[in-house]
Structures are given as C-alpha cells and as structure tokens.
Amino acid sequence: xxxxxxSPRHEVTEMGQEVTLRCKxxxxxxxxxxxxxxxxxxxxxxxxxxNNVPIDDSGMPEDRFSAKMPNASFxxxxxxxxxxxxxxxxxxxxxxxxGLWGYTFGSGTRLTVV
Amino acid sequence: xxxxxxxxxxxxxxxxxxVSMNCxxxxxxxxxxxxxxxxxxxxxxxxxxxxxxxxxxxxxxTAQFGxxxxxxxxxxxxxxxxxxxxxxxxxxxxxxxLVFGAGTILRVKS
Numbered sequence: 001x002x003x004x005x006x007s008p009r010h011e012v013t014e015m016g017q018e019v020t021l022r023c024k025x026x027x028x029x030x031x032x033x034x035x036x037x038x039x040x041x042x043x044x045x046x047x048x049x050x051n052n053v054p055i056d057d058s059g060m061p062e063d064r065f066s067a068k069m070p071n072a073s074f075x076x077x078x079x080x081x082x083x084x085x086x087x088x089x090x091x092x093x094x095x096x097x098x099g100l101w102g103y104t105f106g107s108g109t110r111l112t113v114v
Numbered sequence: 115x116x117x118x119x120x121x122x123x124x125x126x127x128x129x130x131x132x133v134s135m136n137c138x139x140x141x142x143x144x145x146x147x148x149x150x151x152x153x154x155x156x157x158x159x160x161x162x163x164x165x166x167x168x169x170x171x172x173x174x175x176t177a178q179f180g181x182x183x184x185x186x187x188x189x190x191x192x193x194x195x196x197x198x199x200x201x202x203x204x205x206x207x208x209x210x211x212l213v214f215g216a217g218t219i220l221r222v223k224s
Binding site for chain 1: 147149154155156157158159162202204209210211212214215216217
C-alpha cells in the first residue's frame with residue numbers, strides 16, 4: 001500500500017495567488033481529514049469527509065479556504081486568495097470506519113506564502 | 115472546545131535513559147492514541163488505547179489509558195538516537211474526530 005499521497009511536497013507562492021493542495025487517501029478508507037500544522041497552533045483539524053461527504057468544516061479558518069472530495073480517491077484543499085499567514089504544513093489523513101486504528105497521515109505539503 | 119494538555123513540552127535526555135510523557139484533559143475520551151512525527155513527515159501511529167485502565171506495549175514503548183478516561187501516559191525505555199522526534203497524544207471524541215496535544219519534542223544525546 002502506498003499510503004496517503006499528498007502533492008506537492010513544497011509550494012511557494014505569492015500573496016493573492018490561488019493554491020491547490022491534493023490528496024489521495026488509502027484505498028478503501030472512508031474518512032478523509034485535512035489538518036494544518038503550525039508552531040503556534042499545533043495540529044488543527046480543518047475539515048473531514050465521510051464517504052466523500054463533508055461532515056465537519058468548522059475548522060476551516062475563513063471563506064478563502066475550500067475543500068472538495070469528488071470521489072473516494074481524491075481530495076483537494078484550495079486557498080484563494082492566499083495570504084502569508086496561511087504558511088504552514090498541511091496534512092491529509094485517512095482512516096477506515098470510525099478510525100479505531102487512528103488515522104494514517106500523508107507526508108504533508110509545506111506551504112510558504114510570500 | 116476540547117483541549118489536551120501535553121507535558122513536558124520538550125526533553126533532552128541521554129541515550130539509554132527512560133522517557134515519560136503524559137496528556138491530560140478536562141474531557142472524557144473514548145480512545146487515546148500516541149503518534150510520533152519525524153522531521154519532514156506526517157505523524158505515525160505508535161499505540162492505540164481503547165479501554166480505561168488499559169496498558170499496552172509496543173517494543174520499548176508502553177502507554178496507559180487513565181482510569182478516569184481523561185489522561186494517558188507514554189513511556190519509552192532505554193532511549194536510542196532514532197527516538198528523536200515529536201510525540202503527540204490524541205484523544206478520540208464520539209464520531210471520528212481526533213483532538214491532538216501540542217506535542218513533546220524529544221532530543222537524545224548519544
């Protein structure tokens with residue numbers, strides 16, 4: 001199993017630009033999570049999906065952030081327009097059926113907005 | 115909202131020493147999990163605990179789910195250089211949401 005695959009690994013963009021982060025969950029996993037990690041705030045849950053349906057987006061910081069899961073094998077997190085304070089590592093994670101065995105995280109996308 | 119208090123914030127220990135870290139919360143959790151994060155990677159699950167009082171080992175790692183369901187600890191025996199990293203506790207609420215602690219940074223002197 002290739003694990004949770006995220007792309008790109010690193011992204012540097014200018015303030016105001018649109019940024020799209022991509023995630024391929026582990027095949028068969030029915031939950032998908034997007035987290036943001038910063039030194040100040042640690043790991044924050046942004047949004048999660050169950051069977052491709054958004055269940056809880058209360059962690060999405062503002063309307064500039066949006067996430068989609070068009071099918072069971074792909075999700076995107078979009079920031080438009082990006083701001084310097086969005087700089088962080090964004091993780092995607094997936095789990096199987098209520099996460100009894102915890103989540104499997106991807107390697108993350110390090111986003112720098114200049 | 116729910117919050118996990120993880121301590122210590124960081125540790126700098128000698129190779130071969132034992133390590134202990136813990137998490138406490140004002141909320142009751144159904145599951146406690148411990149993760150380790152290496153630089154440039156995502157957190158990796160080390161141990162999962164499902165019942166109050168449960169004590170589980172994974173090699174040199176031992177973790178316990180507190181009786182009150184509001185705390186958990188992780189012990190690492192005979193630390194080695196590759197134990198370096200950030201250790202996170204996480205508590206699972208109803209449904210499938212995990213709340214993460216702020217992490218314990220472990221450094222090992224060889």
